[in-house]
Amino acid sequence: MNEEKELLEKIEEVTSGKSDLEELTPCVYLETGESLEEQKKQWPNEDPSKHIDFSIYPLWIVTAEALPEGFTDGKEVFDYMVNYI
Numbered sequence: 001m002n003e004e005k006e007l008l009e010k011i012e013e014v015t016s017g018k019s020d021l022e023e024l025t026p027c028v029y030l031e032t033g034e035s036l037e038e039q040k041k042q043w044p045n046e047d048p049s050k051h052i053d054f055s056i057y058p059l060w061i062v063t064a065e066a067l068p069e070g071f072t073d074g075k076e077v078f079d080y081m082v083n084y085i
Contacts, residue, residue, distance in 0.1 A: 003085040008078060014059065015074040024081055029062045036060055036068065 010022040011030060020035035036054040043050045049068055054060060057070025059077055071077045
């Protein structure tokens, strides 16, 4: 139950605008689409994520192993991530 509470707190940090990035679990991050749009300007053209339109979702889960996945709100992120904690 503490893990769920901690996950909710991390999601709230991003959805409330207090943070653009939170590590939800080891090597799994929640980041705002706005932040990713800014960052991708610095990425090499060969980066497969460079061509993603991060403005279509306000929240994204980012890992090193997969392409980012977009979410519409914190509840959707929690429902997805609760299976991994």
